Amino acid sequence: MVKEVIRRTASDNVYLHKDFHGALSAGIEYLERHFGQEAVRQYLRQFAISYYAPLIEAVRERGLVALYDHFAEVYKEEGAEARMNLTEDELFIELDACPAVAHMRQHGYPVARLFYETAKTVNEALCESTPFAAELLDYDRQTGRSIQHFYRRPL
């Protein structure tokens, strides 16, 4: 029998492994079960503040357009159609379905009860040290359909 050999380099493929959404969901589920729901929020806040530090700095410097650019890129690479409406003081993002939730549902990965915190808590953390705030106006746990709202804090 012949030995089968596969050789690939990074440039042979596009980096897009959507099963990672299922692994993140498993992490959130584990955290909630073992450390409680507040730990899920604390972890996501801690992650967002550290990993998105360059983006947060961009929001301070450029305003909501930095978030617009970031999320436009995210939804484009995930193949999602997001309706985004930007003004100087507000950004609305409407999704008919979250691409992460859609992938997990399609492939049978459990969707953690608190998976929506990847939008709510992360968005709030992105705005925490900026002149803006975030709120999740609508979220459907089955599909991840959502309305995300970023706005300038009242003085």
Next chain:
Amino acid sequence: MISCTEFIPAYSELFKFLEQRGGRAAVLDFWNYLSDNFLGNLKSAVEANGIRGCRIYWNHTLNEEAADFTMELDEEAGEFRIDMHHCPSMGRLLELTHIEPYHDYCGHCDVIYRRILEPLGYDYIADMSHCHEAKCSLLVKKKPGKTE
């Protein structure tokens, strides 16, 4: 939303968070949980196809992860091998200048896959000595006496 392309740093930060909360034991317990609850596709692929199941599983994941690797399957010898020339996960973590990777990020690979493959009758031999260069290798080998 956290994009799947941002997952690796999210996981690295999760390992740090777990270690802060529950020490190394919490990290290991999570890796075991992940293996038991997330790697059913590897387990079912190997149960259905023998050692070829490793090729089916990793050929899917490593291509989607745009990894730089050489994969070899020798069914007659009962061996499957991956030489990771540049791991996309550790590679990404090393590229980030504003956050430090979890100190044993690569350790999860050893735990989660071993936990699936050893009970199915395979030795899992990983060389993680070059993880800091985003390089590693693994050999899955049919244990003596195991039939497929």
